[in-house]
Amino acid sequence: MGVLRTEDGRHPGTGAVVRRSGLSVRLKLTLSYAGFLMLTGALLLVAVGVFLLRQGWWQTNESGAVRLTPGTLFLRSFAPTAAAVMVFLLVFGLLGGWVLAGRMLAPLDRITHATRMVSAGSLSHRIRLPGRRDEFRELADAFDMMLARLEAHVTEQRRFAANASHELRTPLAISKTLLDVARADPHHDTRALVDRLHTVNARAIDLTEALLLLSRANQRSFTREQVDLSLVAEEAAETLHPLAEKHGITLETSGDIAPTGGSPALLRQLTMNLVHNAIVHNLPDQGTVWVRTGVQDDSAVLTVENTGEQLTPELVSTLTEPFQRGTERVHTGQAGVGLGLAIVKTITEAHDEDLTLTPRPAGGLRITVTLPR
Numbered sequence: 001m002g003v004l005r006t007e008d009g010r011h012p013g014t015g016a017v018v019r020r021s022g023l024s025v026r027l028k029l030t031l032s033y034a035g036f037l038m039l040t041g042a043l044l045l046v047a048v049g050v051f052l053l054r055q056g057w058w059q060t061n062e063s064g065a066v067r068l069t070p071g072t073l074f075l076r077s078f079a080p081t082a083a084a085v086m087v088f089l090l091v092f093g094l095l096g097g098w099v100l101a102g103r104m105l106a107p108l109d110r111i112t113h114a115t116r117m118v119s120a121g122s123l124s125h126r127i128r129l130p131g132r133r134d135e136f137r138e139l140a141d142a143f144d145m146m147l148a149r150l151e152a153h154v155t156e157q158r159r160f161a162a163n164a165s166h167e168l169r170t171p172l173a174i175s176k177t178l179l180d181v182a183r184a185d186p187h188h189d190t191r192a193l194v195d196r197l198h199t200v201n202a203r204a205i206d207l208t209e210a211l212l213l214l215s216r217a218n219q220r221s222f223t224r225e226q227v228d229l230s231l232v233a234e235e236a237a238e239t240l241h242p243l244a245e246k247h248g249i250t251l252e253t254s255g256d257i258a259p260t261g262g263s264p265a266l267l268r269q270l271t272m273n274l275v276h277n278a279i280v281h282n283l284p285d286q287g288t289v290w291v292r293t294g295v296q297d298d299s300a301v302l303t304v305e306n307t308g309e310q311l312t313p314e315l316v317s318t319l320t321e322p323f324q325r326g327t328e329r330v331h332t333g334q335a336g337v338g339l340g341l342a343i344v345k346t347i348t349e350a351h352d353e354d355l356t357l358t359p360r361p362a363g364g365l366r367i368t369v370t371l372p373r
Helices: 025-055 071-119 135-184 190-219 229-246 264-280 340-350
Strands: 057-060 066-069 225-228 249-255 259-262 287-296 299-306 354-359 365-372
Touching (some): 071 135, 225 229, 229 287, 264 299, 340 354
Antiparallel strands (some): 057 066, 287 299
């Protein structure tokens, strides 16, 4: 039964290219070593033969006299020896080449074994090739680094999927519970039920939109345009100013023109998330948020700083993880879906930017985004 292939020779199930079997690399190297050794030996024998023919071939006869041997007799005497030498070189080249090729390709066999282990799903497998640094050692180390990053990425994606499933399940479970209560008690206040369902549904919609935005930023499917961060910061501050006033937060915006290149929509979302996060996670009363833009070392810089409780560096290092809300320092009813800073981090990485989170000595957080001009 033949193997089903596509027009370009790929297996329809895995997409791998189906190739015909050929000589192994070890056998090719062995034949190359033996061929090179025989070529070198043949050239050496030819050179010796030419030299002896030019010098003459002296031979002692039965009476003890010395006479010059003609070329035919020379060939009869020298050719068997040369043939024996060539046979020896052939056998020696094949055996020695096979052993040397095996030793040279041993690291490659180890790398191939590791690749098969990874393709079978064992991302924790590592080559850890011993010995001094050479081409194979560099290849193995690069492969191990790639596996480490891939394992970390897959672990992060699995954790993210589990958290997202939990976050999406929560509003659905609440909605089901509210509907079950309303079904069991037909005389229940429907207005209160509708209000709670509206709140739960709005939270589910916000979470879904945040997940879609996070996916879009990860794909980097956007066109770069010229953007002035100072205008984006002013727009975000103006939009969120009512929220800041509602919770007694002073919102201050300052800075110079900060031109950069990127997606206007994503950079606007990044700034909105930072300012919103700074307002929501603040002091219970009389807090402050500072939004500044500028240019530093040929880079556009956006800084969002707020007052708040004392934060440890360990906590700050986890704030950009998905669904990590830190401490709820303001009970605003708008705690968010736990993706605000995760979206900021993703948008930053999509624009090849730098994101720095630093706890303020007086309390609160300072977030700095550095973009190429």
